[in-house]
Amino acid sequence: MISGFESIQLTTIILIVVAGFAAGWVDAVVGGGGLLQLPALLLVPGITPVQALATNKMGSIFGTTTSAVTYYRRVKPDLRTAVPMAVIALAGSFGGAVLAATLPASVFKPIIVAALIAVALFTALKPSVGDITLLRHDGHKHYIVACLIGAVIGFYDGLIGPGTGSFLIIALVSAMGYAFLEASAKAKIVNMATNAGALIFFLPHGSLLWGVGLVLGLSNMAGGYLGARTAVKQGSRFIRVVFLLVVGALIIKLGFDVWQENFA
Numbered sequence: 067m068i069s070g071f072e073s074i075q076l077t078t079i080i081l082i083v084v085a086g087f088a089a090g091w092v093d094a095v096v097g098g099g100g101l102l103q104l105p106a107l108l109l110v111p112g113i114t115p116v117q118a119l120a121t122n123k124m125g126s127i128f129g130t131t132t133s134a135v136t137y138y139r140r141v142k143p144d145l146r147t148a149v150p151m152a153v154i155a156l157a158g159s160f161g162g163a164v165l166a167a168t169l170p171a172s173v174f175k176p177i178i179v180a181a182l183i184a185v186a187l188f189t190a191l192k193p194s195v196g197d198i199t200l201l202r203h204d205g206h207k208h209y210i211v212a213c214l215i216g217a218v219i220g221f222y223d224g225l226i227g228p229g230t231g232s233f234l235i236i237a238l239v240s241a242m243g244y245a246f247l248e249a250s251a252k253a254k255i256v257n258m259a260t261n262a263g264a265l266i267f268f269l270p271h272g273s274l275l276w277g278v279g280l281v282l283g284l285s286n287m288a289g290g291y292l293g294a295r296t297a298v299k300q301g302s303r304f305i306r307v308v309f310l311l312v313v314g315a316l317i318i319k320l321g322f323d324v325w326q327e328n329f330a
Contacts, residue, residue, distance in 0.1 A: 069277030073111045079281065082106045086125055086282040090289025093126065094133035095297045095305055097231015097253065098312040099289075100126070101319055103282065104228075110278060119227070120265070120273035125282030127261040129290035134258050136294035137251035148252045151212040152259035155220030159263030162224025174226060175327070179320045182229065185236045186313045189306065196239040196246040196302055203242065211241060216256055223260040224267070229316045231257050232309060246302035246309070254294070 071079075085106035089099030100122060107118040137143065189195065203211055215237045223230040231253050238249035268274060297305055 069275060071277045074278075078106075078109050081109065082278065082282055083285045086129075086285030087289040089126070090129035090133070090286035090291075091293035091296070092289075092308075092312060093129055093231055093257070093286075094136075094254065094290045094293025095250065096235060096309040096312050097233070097257065098229050098316055099129070099231075099286075100228045101312075101315055103286075107278070107282070110275065113275065114273075116268075116271070116273050117275055120268035120271075121275045121279045121282065122227075123261050123264045123268065124274055124276075124279035125286045127258060127265060128283030129286030130254055130258040130261055131290075132287045133290035133294040134251075134254040136291055137254050137298070140294075140298045141247060141251040143248060143251040143255070145255075147209065147212050148255040150209060151216035151252070152256045153216075154213045155216035155223075155256045156259040156263040156266075158217040158220025159224035159260040160267050162221040162226075163264045163267035164224075166225045175320050175324050178222075178226065178229075179317060179324060181233075182313055182317045182320065185232070186310060186317065188240065189236065189310055189313070193306075196244070196249065196306055198302075199243060199245040199248050201243040208242070215241060220256070220260045220263060223257075224264045227264075228320065229313070230260060232313055232316065235305075235309060246305040247297065250297055250305055 085102045089102040091099075092102065093099035103122050103125060104118060107113060107121055108115075110118075113121075201208065215234070219230060219233050219237065222233065234253035234256055235246065235249045238244045238252055239246060242249075244252070
């Protein structure tokens with residue numbers, strides 16, 4: 067199966083387009099679009115989990131690139147922080163994808179659920195966090211912290227994936243002191259790199275469904291452009307609300323996965 071369209075129905079194609087657009091919008095604002103894209107991809111007849119993950123990354127990189135460019139033009143994030151962070155994250159994502167091929171993601175999901183609950187509580191109980199940029203570190207320490215965040219979350223994206231953008235944003239807000247809007251702009255640049263890192267691993271294995279990935283990517287681009295413009299217009303408070311909604315959905319989704327894998 068090369069394109070993925072060999073036995074796919076029109077209704078499934080429409081669903082993939084809608085999911086790609088919605089995922090692009092969500093990803094551009096706070097991340098977490100994989101919650102919408104992956105279930106839609108799994109409806110493609112005969113698709114394997116690895117093909118779904120690879121094709122999801124292909125679609126996502128279109129959207130994250132578009133939203134990153136849109137944010138850059140309108141917010142002007144500091145590339146001296148974002149670029150080194152993105153390079154480290156790309157390497158981390160590749161490493162995570164390599165490990166994902168040998169180690170099941172179920173091993174890490176309970177830890178991720180606990181981390182998401184902590185993130186949600188932190189954000190909900192500190193309503194002023196992320197309203198304005200007040201950097202916590204300066205000089206070399208600032209860049210060291212940024213690169214550590216890139217390495218850890220990049221590795222997570224290659225290994226598991228869901229919520230990468232959300233984790234990036236909360237790390238940039240809580241550990242580095244950025245406002246939500248500035249954090250979201252930087253997160254898109256880094257997320258673009260993590261998608262690229264995972265794709266570099268998947269490409270030689272022939273796991274991509276090119277036709278489905280292209281359709282998904284084009285709809286993701288449209289959603290990413292609109293989402294980035296919406297976030298810039300509405301500002302940090304809007305991003306914070308959407309962030310909490312997406313993190314809540316992630317907790318429910320991954321928590322249900324953990325329950326099914328261990329107790330069902």
